[in-house]
Amino acid sequence: MLIKRPADIKPHEITEPALYRDRRRFLQATSGAALAFATSGLFLPAEAAVGRKLPDYRKNPRLSTDESPNSLKDITRYNNFYEFGTHKEDPAKHAHTLRTEPWTVRVEGEVEKPADYHLEDLIKSAQLEERIYRLRCVEAWSMVIPWVGIPLADLIKRFKPVSRAKFVEFTTLHDPEQMPGQRRAVLDWPYVEGLRMDEAMHPLTILAVGLYGKILPNQNGAPIRLVVPWKYGFKSIKSIVKIRFTETMPKTSWALAGPAEYGFYANVNPAVDHPRWSQAKERRIGEFLKRKTVMFNGYTDAVAGLYAGMDLRRNF
Ligand SMILES: Nc1nc2c(c(=O)[nH]1)N[C@H]1C(S)=C(S)[C@@H](COP(=O)(O)O)O[C@H]1N2
Ligand SMILES: [Mo]
DSSP: OSOOOTSSGGGTTTTTTTTHHHHHHHHHHSSSSHHHHHHTTTOOOHTTTTOOOOOOOOEEEGOOOOOOOOOOOHHHSSSSOOGOOOOOTHHHHHHGGGOSSSSSSEEEBBBBEEEEEHHHHHTTTSSSEHHHHHHHHTTTTEEEEEEEEEEHHHHHHHHOOOOTTTEEEEEEETTTTGGGGGGTTSSSSSOEEEEEEHTHHHHHSSSEEETEEEEOOGGTTTTTTOOOTTBBBGGOOOOOOEEEEEESSSOOHHHHHHHOOOOOOOOOTTTOOOTBBBOOOEETTTTOOOOEOOOGGGGGGHHHHGTTOOOTTTTO
């Protein structure tokens, strides 16, 4: 994922062969003391400080994969959240400095009801669902995560976008005090992502506020993050403070950082390689052998229609 790399990250740590090394370091990190801690029944420090409780939610088996979810430990110890460091174990160690209460989401742009919405209110008035989704990172690893979230379409309908609204842009909190990774120019902060309006309105697209039945741990993007399961993980922007409706395609962080490597659409596609590595296979975290990556991360039936007539090699 990394384009402008800080001096302390060696190239071999971020290209494909290094995924093995990353993984080994991860296994080491989770073996000794960390494992003892995880099995003691305590929650991670990042979760401990938060008072917010997840309201009731219903399970949605129809929109869930029947693959086994990764362990809570995998999901909360192996993360990408560059605002807290570029190594997979950094967010679990450092994301406790993020203050998630109170939290407001600014809604602006081509919309009838622009406002600063209290997260509490957005959650209270929504129907939460558990959806078990695959997450396929552009770095060729994957996980299965039991999210609890709000269908994004439900919120968008309440905000009432006007007909000029063709895209939705999302922005992460920008506060180097709380997010020390933002003191380094790894990306042009804040992190920005976007979707076409029909992608944002798709029933699979959710804003997650929890996982494994608990409120989101900070390292997973607390208190509210996007989840778009047929796209590479980097589309699923964390710790959102702004949702903006626009007429033109948003300039998204990774597409700006490496236009030849990260497109706006970022649909999982085993036939279109990343310029520096293959996307044909993936390593499910916790497994040894690689799996074949599948088109749209397995959600072809549900989403292929969104891209009918588009050249997915050009619109990668
Ligand atoms: N703000 C922000 N959002 C982000 C990222 C990030 O660095 N910053 N990383 C992305 C990437 S590359 C992936 S794969 C997923 C990882 O989500 P997870 O750590 O909850 O598994 O978050 C995405 N959202
Ligand atoms: Mo990713």
